[in-house]
Amino acid sequence: MSLRLGCDVGGTFTDFLLHDTDTGEITTLKVPTTPAAPEEGVMEGLATLSQQKPGLMSDLTALIHGTTLVINAILERKGAETALIATEGFPDILETRREIRYDIYDIRQEFPAPLVPRRRRREVTERILADGSVETPLDEQQVLSVLRDLIDDGVTSVAVCLIHAYANPAHEQAIARLVREHNLPLDVSLSSDVLPEIQEFERTATTAINAYVRPKVNVYLGRMEEGLARDGYARPLFLMQSGGGVIAAPAARAAPVRLAESGPVGGALAARTLAETAGYRDAVAFDMGGTTAKTCLIADGEMPVTRAYEVDRVHRFKKGSGTPIAVPTVDLIEIGAGGGSFASVDAFGLIRIGPESAAADPGPACYGRGGMRATVTDANVLLGYLNPADFLAGAMQLDVKAAEEAIARDVGTPMGLTPLEAAAAIIEVVNENMAQAARMYVTERGGDLEKAAMVAFGGGGPLHAHQVARKLGVREILIPEAAGVFSALGFLAAAPAYEVARSRPMRLEDVTPELLNETFAPLAAEADAIVSQAAPGAAIIHKRIAEMRYVGQGHQLRVPLDALDRASIAKAFAETYSAAYGYSYDDLEPEIVTLRLSAVADQPTAPVTGDTAVTDGGETTREAWDPTTGQMATHRVLPFSAVSDVITGPALLSQPGAMVLIGKGARAERKAGGWLALTLEDNT
Incomplete structure (x- = not known):
């Protein structure tokens, strides 16, 4: 077996x-x-x-x-007591950041507090130049003094980020060697290991995060x-x-x-595979869990991998207001709109959902575990979408009365609504919040929702997908088998892989295949060693990438390198630039800033589709809320696995860990791969 x-x-x-x-x-x-x-x-x-x-x-x-x-x-600031060791004169990179205003009209704009406070940022005497040459040797005695002082201050983890360490890691490696030789009780993260790339703020912030979380991990x-x-x-x-x-x-x-985003990524990977199986190259992965909702745009079958990902944003939709994690990350948006998100009435008399959540402890009021505040799950119970006696396949009995009392207290009474009306309002607001976030996210990335399918999963995704899709103008929703644990299935559908990079700035006119191979060879060896740990003996496929820009620009684009000659690289860059901005330049000189190599094990992975085997399951009916009429209506209720023909809404299909809502006027059909294709015929 x-x-x-x-x-x-x-x-x-x-x-x-x-x-x-x-x-x-x-x-x-x-x-x-x-x-x-x-x-x-x-x-x-x-x-x-x-x-x-x-x-x-x-x-x-x-x-x-x-x-x-x-x-x-x-997010919760529950990492290690962390310090930062920087080159003399550069202790405040975490606060000076890139000196860019994310909102030019906000004179009081805020940024997330640095993970390393000012009193734990120390300077050491050394200097390496951009070409990797040593201008000032490292003062090792000073380093030892700094390290011992940090230990006395209660520090357990240290981020070392010296100027131009991507070009020459010798001084950072010397600090790590001193820690080992003197048996100092410190965990050390070197920027030359974590992110050996240009851009001081991103390199420092990413290394500081690594140091902050590594002891806990x-x-x-x-x-x-x-x-x-x-x-x-x-x-x-x-x-x-x-x-x-x-x-x-x-x-x-x-x-x-x-x-950092290892959980949501699994679902996005599985969603891409399912969408392609269903004939869609463009898809929106919609994952709604107990704490957050996530959306990921898959365009032309490609996962949107970025190194410009931010966490801990002060403003959800304002790029630059968070802390960057400059390692390869699937680009998705995550908002506090899960089943456990609290519902309340704000100072303006409007319903507010999240971002705080009841999470697992104590959970929503209907869980009966001490939670008292109204949540999205409580609203779904009151509206009849969830069966109190069959939640989590019968593993948990939900308390309808507790849900009603919480909703009445937190939303109904303050707004003069009945508990049922308040519950319907909560669901309408959370659906609108998720649709608004998804719409802005997709628009910023140039996506076309009219030709994309939505893949809905997570504990709440299939239940909310119908209304969210209608708001977005998406016509078809794909709902997989095992939707409630689809991210876990995505883990099994992912191959062992690792990406490494080195910044090596060079103008295109100076590039030769020999020079590129000189950099790619050690990158391949490093990546292969990591992949081989997860897939011993497997063949490894390499993908070479260059981060490029025109000389004088401040941002790069990822350009796939299928060939290493200058003409092929120039053509690939022009095509990538045109795809991103609609044009490219003939009179500007391109340059390579960073070279990347991705190694992927060539081995079988788990499928994300099943079969259409139909199980016996008794069909019943249940009264549930119909938003088109604003009142309760009779819904067909049957197990997802019992679907053998076309179903028209309103209906509810139960899965272990998830409930599928087929709204009034929608049409659902179980496909050969076992998933459900839900068409919104009434979408206007």
Whole structure:
């Protein structure tokens, strides 16, 4: 038996998907996340699966894990006591940033507080020039004094980011050597390891994040591996990266900054595959969970990987108002609009949803675990969309009365609405919030919603997709089997991969194939070593990329390099530039700033489609809210797996961990791959 398990730790639930590659059988499970110690929720879920599948842990051939630990540590400021060591004269890069105003009309604009406070930023005497030559040697005695002083101040982790270390890492490596030789109790992150690239602010911020979260990730993964070994799992633990590839735990420990968006990325990868199977090259992945909702635009079948990703934004839609994570990351938008998001009335008498969430502890009021504030899930229960007796496949009984009381207290009474009216208003507002965020995100990236399909998944995605799609003008929604744990399935559909880079500025006129190969060779060796940890013996495919711009510009574009001669590179750059801006220049000289190499293991991965096997399931009816009439209406209710023909709305289809809403006038058909194609015939 060949068993592979995907595990996605979210803010509210931890999702599991077990795939038997021999038979194609899929087993799913959702358990509440344990925020204080996420590994405990993982182990509890594994214990439950082991009861269903005796001998599971010893039979598993792979366990691939995605986690919100990194992003939560950043947002909640729960990382290590971290210091920054910088070149003399450059301690304040985290605050001077790029000296660019993200809103030229806001004279009081704010930025997120630096992860490293000013009192823990230290300077050392040294200087390396842009060509890698040493102008001022490193004062090692001064470094030792600085390190010991930081230890006395309670620091446990240090980010080392020296000027031009991407060109010559010798001084940063010397600081790491001093820590080892003197057995100092410090975890050290070097910018020349984490991000050996031009742009001081991005390099410093990314290295500081890595240092801030690495001790916590080390402890977390250590406990996970100990628990897995104790329960009989003898193989490596794998993790999903923000950029879409799978790596082994040792590589994740070294660069945990690459795990910031590891959970949502799995769903986006699976959504791309499902959309392509359904005949769509353009798709919008819509993932609504318990804490947040995520949207990712897939254009022409390509995942939108960027190194200009930001976290902890002060303003949700204003680029530059957050902290950059300049490692490869799938570009998506995430807003505080999940099932557990709080609903309230603001000072203007308007309904406000999120960004605060009840998460897993205490959870929405209807969970009966001490939560008192109204949430989106409470509204869905009151409107009849969720069956109180069959939530999470019967694993949890929902308290309708508690939901009604919370909604009446927090929204209904302040606005003069009945609890039912207040619940309907909550759902309308959260749907509009998600549609507005998705519309702006897609527009900024040049997407065309009219030719794109929406792939809806997550615990709340299939329930809210109909109304969100109508607001966006999307005509077709694809809903997969196991939609509630689709991100975990995406982990199994991802190949081991790793991307490395080096900044090596050169004008195109100076480029030769020999010069490029000289840089790509060590990059390939570095990336192959990481990929081989996750896929021993597998063939590895390389993709070469250049970040290019015209001489004098300040931003680069990713240009795929299929050939290394000057003419081919110039043509590829002109095409990429024209695609981004609508034109290119004949009289400006291109230059290469950074060279990147992506290594991907060539090995089979799990499919994201199943079959149309129809199971027996009794059809019933339930009263649920119809937004087109503004009142309760009779909905057909049947299991997703029991669908064998075309269904017209209004109807509700139940999956383990998710509920699908087919609105009035919509038409749904189960396809050969097992997914549901929902067409919005009434979309105007």
